Amino acid sequence: xxxxxxxxxxxxxxxxxxxxxxxxxxxxxxxxxxxxxxxxxxxxxxxxxxxxxxxxxxxxxxxxxxxxxxxxxxxxxxxxxxxxxxxxxxxxxxxxxxxxxxxxxxxxxxxxxxxxxxxxxxxxxxxxxxxxxxxxxxxxxxxxxxxxxxxxxxxxxxxxxxxxxxxxxxxxxxxxxxxxxxxxxxxxxxxxxxxxxxxxxxxxxxxxxxxxxxxxx
Amino acid sequence: xxxxxxxxxxxxxxxxxxxxxxxxxxxxxxxxxxxxxxxxxxxxxxxxxxxxxxxxxxxxxxxxxxxxxxxxxxxxxxxxxxxxxxxxxxxxxxxxxxxxxxxxxxxxxxxxxxxxxxxxxxxxxxxxxxxxxxxxxxxxxxxxxxxxxxxxxxxxxxxxxxxxxxxxxxxxxxxxxxxxxxxxxxxxxxxxxxxxxxxxxxxxxxxx
Numbered sequence: 001x002x003x004x005x006x007x008x009x010x011x012x013x014x015x016x017x018x019x020x021x022x023x024x025x026x027x028x029x030x031x032x033x034x035x036x037x038x039x040x041x042x043x044x045x046x047x048x049x050x051x052x053x054x055x056x057x058x059x060x061x062x063x064x065x066x067x068x069x070x071x072x073x074x075x076x077x078x079x080x081x082x083x084x085x086x087x088x089x090x091x092x093x094x095x096x097x098x099x100x101x102x103x104x105x106x107x108x109x110x111x112x113x114x115x116x117x118x119x120x121x122x123x124x125x126x127x128x129x130x131x132x133x134x135x136x137x138x139x140x141x142x143x144x145x146x147x148x149x150x151x152x153x154x155x156x157x158x159x160x161x162x163x164x165x166x167x168x169x170x171x172x173x174x175x176x177x178x179x180x181x182x183x184x185x186x187x188x189x190x191x192x193x194x195x196x197x198x199x200x201x202x203x204x205x206x207x208x209x210x211x212x213x214x215x216x217x
Numbered sequence: 218x219x220x221x222x223x224x225x226x227x228x229x230x231x232x233x234x235x236x237x238x239x240x241x242x243x244x245x246x247x248x249x250x251x252x253x254x255x256x257x258x259x260x261x262x263x264x265x266x267x268x269x270x271x272x273x274x275x276x277x278x279x280x281x282x283x284x285x286x287x288x289x290x291x292x293x294x295x296x297x298x299x300x301x302x303x304x305x306x307x308x309x310x311x312x313x314x315x316x317x318x319x320x321x322x323x324x325x326x327x328x329x330x331x332x333x334x335x336x337x338x339x340x341x342x343x344x345x346x347x348x349x350x351x352x353x354x355x356x357x358x359x360x361x362x363x364x365x366x367x368x369x370x371x372x373x374x375x376x377x378x379x380x381x382x383x384x385x386x387x388x389x390x391x392x393x394x395x396x397x398x399x400x401x402x403x404x405x406x407x408x409x410x411x412x413x414x415x416x417x418x419x420x421x422x423x424x425x
Contacts, residue, residue, distance in 0.1 A: 009307075010236075011230070011234070011235035011236055011363070012230035012235050012236075012237050013235055015237065017223060017230065018220060018228035019229070019232065020233070021232070022356070022357040022360075023353065023356070023357070023413075023417045023420075024229065024232075024413075024414065024417065025222060025223075025417070026222070026223040026228055027220035027221055027223060028220055028223065029218075029220050029221075030218050030220070030221070030394045033218065036218050036219060036220040037218065037219045037423075038219070038220065038406055038423075038425065039219045039220055039221070039222045039422060039423065039424040040222065040353070040417070040420070040422045040424075041353040041354075041356075041417075041420070041423065042219075042353075042423040043357060045220060048421070052238050063424055084309065086274040095381075096377070096380075096381060100379060104376075104377050104380055104381075107373065107377065108377060111233045111373075138234075138254070139254065139255070142233055142234065142254045142255075142256075145233075147232075150414065153364075153367055153370055154370055154373075156324065156367055156370045156371075156374070157370055157372070157374045157377065158323065158374070158415075159317065159320070160305075160325070160367075160370065160371045160373075160374025160375060160378070161374045161375075161377045161378045161381070162378075163305045163306065163308075163309055163317070163321050163374070163378075164288075164289060164300065164305045164374065164375055164379075165378045165381060165382060166305075166308055166309065166312060167300040167304055167305040167307075167308040167309070168289055168291045168298055168300055168378070168382060169291070169382060169386070170298055170308070171293055171296045171298075171386075174293075174294060174296070175385070177413060178312050179309055179312050179314045179317065180314075183412055184314060184316055184317055186316045187316070187320050190309060191320065191400070194364070200362070202232075202233045202234070203232075203235040203418055204235065205234070206234040206235065206253070206254065207235075208238075210234075210235070210236075212301055
């Protein structure tokens with residue numbers, strides 16, 4: 001339903017122009033410079049996000065490192081008269097599974113187990129293909145990036161579930177729920193993958209193809 | 218050092234693939250997409266400032282309710298407990314999870330407040346004939362507040378916690394829970410009605 005847009009054959013970078021990431025203004029850096037500031041809103045400008053691949057890799061590796069303790073360590077400890085019992089994220093999913101509760105169990109399974117792992121794999125794939133200068137399936141890759149950007153925040157669901165369970169269930173001495181060390185690692189995975197998405201520059205996906213189009217035009 | 222602006226304001230680059238293109242003059246409600254990567258470049262909103270102001274005001278009122286009254290209560294074997302949104306973060310802090318408590322407080326309380334506050338200030342200031350440069354500063358940081366404002370995610374988390382606890386205690390949904398539910402939709406509507414391009418076109422430049 002979008003209106004027709006008349007596109008040129010070139011990218012802004014090929015013409016020496018920079019798009020402001022904050023206000024969208026196109027501008028040209030001073031002669032001999034590849035960085036400057038937006039004349040309208042003062043945002044720092046570069047052709048591509050600075051050290052995008054390295055920073056994304058750093059956040060992604062950090063997230064992958066936290067992923068293991070996040071899933072192996074317990075996130076909640078329930079203390080009752082019978083003793084203390086700790087649950088990992090996966091055990092929480094299993095506990096929720098019942099004839100009536102299974103849709104919620106499914107939400108937690110998707111948000112806490114599937115989304116974080118899919119995010120790490122998807123970002124790794126995008127980084128590797130960009131570094132190899134791939135010009136294939138660009139449309140699919142940008143869609144993958146947008147999907148990761150859109151659904152990544154939903155992994156926070158489990159952090160909120162555990163927060164409010166622990167805040168409410170304080171029925172000492174009968175029963176109390178406390179957060180356990182795994183929660184910190186799990187929250188770290190969510191935040192680090194979100195930072196990885198932020199530092200990735202989606203325009204890198206297209207740069208190899210853009211270079212070719214002009215060369216053969 | 219400031220860059221030299223391109224004078225033709227209809228010439229834009231796609232934020233997702235950098236392709237240069239010319240934006241057509243859009244009818245209200247119509248949108249323009251990048252022909253190469255299909256990113257939405259611009260959607261011209263009808264009556265953007267007025268609608269966004271109304272929605273942001275309503276969101277501010279609901280936000281205050283949502284954060285001052287109890288969200289969830291619990292009753293079991295003679296015990297009674299209730300928590301607000303911030304109370305959840307406070308309990309985490311006491312249990313030794315200060316970092317996670319900070320994250321919960323930031324994503325559920327601070328970032329939504331900034332999101333609503335920035336938006337309210339921007340649309341109010343943009344009604345003036347002369348839009349001052351600090352409006353641009355707020356607008357520049359607004360996307361970050363949206364990224365970290367996670368009321369809708371928290372709502373789902375609260376519902377899951379509520380059903381988990383309902384197995385062994387009586388859960389009493391508080392007024393804040395309903396306020397938060399409505400806030401999720403108001404915030405989405407507020408973002409959808411806002412046209413940042415319209416404000417950027419009128420904001421005072423940092424360079425003369």
